[in-house]
Amino acid sequence: MNFITSHPYIVIQRKIEWNEQKYIETQHQLRLFDDRILSSVNEFQLEHVYDVSYRTSFLYLHTNQGVFSYNIKEDPDAFIKAFKELKQ
DSSP: OOEEEEEEEEEEEEEEETTEEEEEEEEEEEEEESSEEEOSSOEEEGGGEEEEEEETTEEEEEETTEEEEEEOSSOOHHHHHHHHHHHO
16 A cells, blocks of 8 residues: 555534534545545545546545545645556
């Protein structure tokens, strides 16, 4: 399991305290290895990831378990390029 690259993503949580609605934003890393992709809660074997795509502020992992979306603020071109090179 060799580390290739990573890309930051955010998780937005809605919390209500004392009749006040708050949004809590936490930053995580989507990490690409030569045999898998790891997020803070999921692990995907590379052979089960069919594609990685990007639209506006979301990165999508197309897998055998469905499509997983990750809220991103930075351009993921380097991450997607590294993934596609590994899949070839």
